[in-house]
Amino acid sequence: MKKWLKFALIAGVGGLIAAFALGQLLPHLRTTSSGLSVDINDPALIKKGEYIARTADCVACHSTLGGEEYAGGLPMLTPLGAVYSTNITPDKETGIGNYSLDDFINATKHGVRKDGSALYPAMPYPSYQIMPDEDLAAMYAYFMSGVKPVRLENLPSELPPVFNWRWPLAYWQAIFAPEREFKPDSDDEVLNRGQYLVEGPGHCGSCHTERGIGFQEVSLTNAGSDRFLAGAIIDGWRAKSLRGEHRGLGLWGENELVEFFKTGRTDITAAFGAMAEVVEHSTQYWTDQDLHAMSAYLKTLSPAPGKEVTLPAREDTTTQKLLDGVYDSRGALLYVEYCTVCHRADGKGVPRIFPALDGNTAVFSDHADSVLQITMSGGRMPDTPHDRMAFSMPEFSMLSDADIAEVVNYVRNSWTNQASEITVDDVVKMRHFLSIKPRVGTDLPPEFITPPSQGGRNE
Amino acid sequence: MNKLPLTLLAVAFGSLLLSGCDKPAPAAHQPAQYNLVQLEDPNEDIKVYTIPQDTAILDEPNAEQIFYGKRLLNETKRLLPDHVGAAMNCNSCHIAQGKIPLGDPYINSYNFYPRVMPRAGKEVNLVQRINGCFQRSMNGKPLPPESEEMQAMIAYMKWLSQNVPKEQLVDIRNAGAVDESLVADPVRGEQIYYAQCATCHGDNGEGIKDSRGDIVFPPLWGDESFNIGAGLARTYKAASFVKYNMPMGIQVKGLWGHGNVLSDQDAVDVSEFFAHKPRPDFPGKVNDWPTMPKPKDARY
Numbered sequence: 001m002k003k004w005l006k007f008a009l010i011a012g013v014g015g016l017i018a019a020f021a022l023g024q025l026l027p028h029l030r031t032t033s034s035g036l037s038v039d040i041n042d043p044a045l046i047k048k049g050e051y052i053a054r055t056a057d058c059v060a061c062h063s064t065l066g067g068e069e070y071a072g073g074l075p076m077l078t079p080l081g082a083v084y085s086t087n088i089t090p091d092k093e094t095g096i097g098n099y100s101l102d103d104f105i106n107a108t109k110h111g112v113r114k115d116g117s118a119l120y121p122a123m124p125y126p127s128y129q130i131m132p133d134e135d136l137a138a139m140y141a142y143f144m145s146g147v148k149p150v151r152l153e154n155l156p157s158e159l160p161p162v163f164n165w166r167w168p169l170a171y172w173q174a175i176f177a178p179e180r181e182f183k184p185d186s187d188d189e190v191l192n193r194g195q196y197l198v199e200g201p202g203h204c205g206s207c208h209t210e211r212g213i214g215f216q217e218v219s220l221t222n223a224g225s226d227r228f229l230a231g232a233i234i235d236g237w238r239a240k241s242l243r244g245e246h247r248g249l250g251l252w253g254e255n256e257l258v259e260f261f262k263t264g265r266t267d268i269t270a271a272f273g274a275m276a277e278v279v280e281h282s283t284q285y286w287t288d289q290d291l292h293a294m295s296a297y298l299k300t301l302s303p304a305p306g307k308e309v310t311l312p313a314r315e316d317t318t319t320q321k322l323l324d325g326v327y328d329s330r331g332a333l334l335y336v337e338y339c340t341v342c343h344r345a346d347g348k349g350v351p352r353i354f355p356a357l358d359g360n361t362a363v364f365s366d367h368a369d370s371v372l373q374i375t376m377s378g379g380r381m382p383d384t385p386h387d388r389m390a391f392s393m394p395e396f397s398m399l400s401d402a403d404i405a406e407v408v409n410y411v412r413n414s415w416t417n418q419a420s421e422i423t424v425d426d427v428v429k430m431r432h433f434l435s436i437k438p439r440v441g442t443d444l445p446p447e448f449i450t451p452p453s454q455g456g457r458n459e
Numbered sequence: 460m461n462k463l464p465l466t467l468l469a470v471a472f473g474s475l476l477l478s479g480c481d482k483p484a485p486a487a488h489q490p491a492q493y494n495l496v497q498l499e500d501p502n503e504d505i506k507v508y509t510i511p512q513d514t515a516i517l518d519e520p521n522a523e524q525i526f527y528g529k530r531l532l533n534e535t536k537r538l539l540p541d542h543v544g545a546a547m548n549c550n551s552c553h554i555a556q557g558k559i560p561l562g563d564p565y566i567n568s569y570n571f572y573p574r575v576m577p578r579a580g581k582e583v584n585l586v587q588r589i590n591g592c593f594q595r596s597m598n599g600k601p602l603p604p605e606s607e608e609m610q611a612m613i614a615y616m617k618w619l620s621q622n623v624p625k626e627q628l629v630d631i632r633n634a635g636a637v638d639e640s641l642v643a644d645p646v647r648g649e650q651i652y653y654a655q656c657a658t659c660h661g662d663n664g665e666g667i668k669d670s671r672g673d674i675v676f677p678p679l680w681g682d683e684s685f686n687i688g689a690g691l692a693r694t695y696k697a698a699s700f701v702k703y704n705m706p707m708g709i710q711v712k713g714l715w716g717h718g719n720v721l722s723d724q725d726a727v728d729v730s731e732f733f734a735h736k737p738r739p740d741f742p743g744k745v746n747d748w749p750t751m752p753k754p755k756d757a758r759y
Contacts, residue, residue: 323537325527333514336533337512337514338714340533341550341555341707344669344675350659350675353658353667354708378711380711387658388658389655389658389706389709391708391716392710392716393716394710394713398488398490398491400485400487402485403512427485428482428485431483443711444711445716446709448655448720450654450655450722450725451647453647456641457642
């Protein structure tokens with residue numbers, strides 16, 4: 001063997017061993033000791049912790065459809081295989097029953113497990129990192145005393161070797177999730193509370209901020225980049241831009257946002273898909289004060305870079321054509337057959353029952369993923385006590401891929417809407433994606449309960 | 460040794476593996492299909508009926524007439540205000556343009572009539588059947604049999620029958636079964652109505668109209684509702700519609716996302732409640748059921 005080759009091999013193996021050793025060490029540099037003592041039986045603290053857990057929406061990822069709350073097992077699809085959420089009930093053998101407060105803080109804020117290994121960034125610890133230890137202590141009290149222990153073993157990830165090694169994640173953490181503190185952008189207390197909720201427990205960026213080459217959010221703060229919350233694709237949904245441009249939240253008012261987070265609907269739109277889950281599990285429980293703070297903060301975000309701040313005005317010629325029976329495209333024919341009964345000729349739907357398509361930013365988004373997914377797989381709006389009923393969109397997967405493309409392009413470019421066109425290939429890809437995507441609660445019809453009956457027969 | 464390039468290499472390799480998969484071909488339309496049955500001889504040449512998509516109307520020589528018929532059935536009140544008294548369209552009840560079994564479909568209408576019907580006590584043809592709806596469910600006036608409008612609606616139904624031979628029917632049911640021996644509890648029906656129906660049909664049964672005054676959800680009682688001569692004014696007929704078709708937008712499957720959430724008892728109770736609310740009279744009632752005893756849920 002040539003001398004240099006031998007040398008390279010030794011250096012390579014040596015380097016790998018060194019990297020491995022450092023990878024073992026790195027997580028320990030992230031862990032902290034809070035120095036707090038916590039009474040996990042304090043009812044006020046448990047209640048406070050429950051609310052904080054709601055704002056952090058732990059339940060959405062740490063539960064499966066039909067499974068026990070917080071018992072984990074929900075697959076998070078990555079391009080290389082699924083990673084499963086873990087059991088965070090206080091069960092001592094399979095859950096976090098043996099976690100101390102510091103263990104809990106280190107896992108939640110720093111992404112380091114009790115055994116010292118790094119957590120996958122599917123857990124939004126880069127966001128949770130700015131939460132104060134006092135809030136974590138309250139959450140700890142809730143998880144230890146307010147959550148029912150469930151015995152359920154965690155599932156191993158389906159990632160292939162190298163990606164299922166934990167130690168390289170320590171380097172990911174060092175590069176992409178360095179220690180940081182919350183830095184308020186303004187002197188306004190309300191806006192700062194909103195900023196904290198958005199950046200921290202609310203972890204809005206997990207879905208709404210684009211991810212970079214290392215799967216990291218391109219920015220965790222607005223101060224860091226105006227690509228923060230500028231929209232991203234996740235789970236086949238377009239998580240819309242929450243910034244100030246036309247297709248973002250430019251057309252939304254603060255009170256409209258509050259109404260949306262509280263009830264899952266406005267007169268124009270309804271939360272669906274992943275956001276329906278967020279409203280149902282999390283934001284409907286927030287205080288009005290917190291909802292206003294978050295909404296006010298979101299309205300301060302500047303338009304996303306490179307996006308049209310306002311779209312040119314467009315006259316609605318669609319409605320009159322449909323009323324006159326002028327069905328001048330295949331898309332129009334399909335719209336009249338399958339969509340008009342609910343979304344109406346004017347595309348305005350029925351307030352709080354059937355979402356509008358005209359003027360609905362989710363519809364004319366730059367990316368058609370959300371329109372495409374809901375058309376093909378259906379889904380429902382969140383069920384909250386605010387409205388008597390929650391409604392569903394049925395799936396139209398029986399349509400041909402070519403026709404789905406036609407009708408999606410039609411609704412995205414009719415009335416006053418203007419958006420890019422999709423191709424049949426986009427529909428083919430979505431159909432494939434949906435065939436492997438796990439179902440969640442809002443993919444299914446809402447609960448339907450009728451009062452008890454005495455019964456009785458005549459004749 | 461830096462780990463980042465190694466990671467990138469592995470990502471690249473992983474994506475290469477994934478991209479090797481065959482790309483699936485675009486999916487074709489998968490329309491609902493039903494068997495055909497012979498009226499006379501059930502053993503003869505049974506074929507399959509496929510629900511056609513409206514885009515296929517373009518291939519018909521009388522496409523314009525069929526589309527007009529479809530529009531009239533969808534938007535009856537707006538397009539034929541002189542003939543429709545109620546705030547109803549044909550397709551308020553004939554759901555998804557008459558293409559859904561158990562949702563009062565038009566699938567067999569063209570072949571089924573003329574036929575001797577119990578309520579009329581004599582043979583009724585398709586024109587008379589449609590005009591029956593205009594006078595009862597829509598509380599309006601009949602259309603002249605040869606009118607452009609009547610012929611257009613029949614053209615749509617003929618197209619929907621997809622050239623099924625006259626002596627055959629598609630093996631579907633127009634309405635689903637409901638246990639008619641159940642005793643209705645209108646008090647419980649009222650509770651169900653306000654919880655599960657009133658969002659769309661209104662706390663006073665008034666329905667919902669859109670900004671132009673066109674009907675979205677029809678009124679279930681009052682002056683703008685169907686009259687007492689309509690099938691829906693009868694508890695058990697209404698229950699069989701309600702059970703299989705209401706509410707809409709509640710399921711993630713089916714063209715209207717409709718039905719199948721109520722038990723027979725639920726449907727009977729809620730139907731008893733709304734069917735017996737005040738509604739217009741039907742002067743022609745004196746001629747109904749001339750040859751047989753009237754059904755127990757008849758309103759007169």
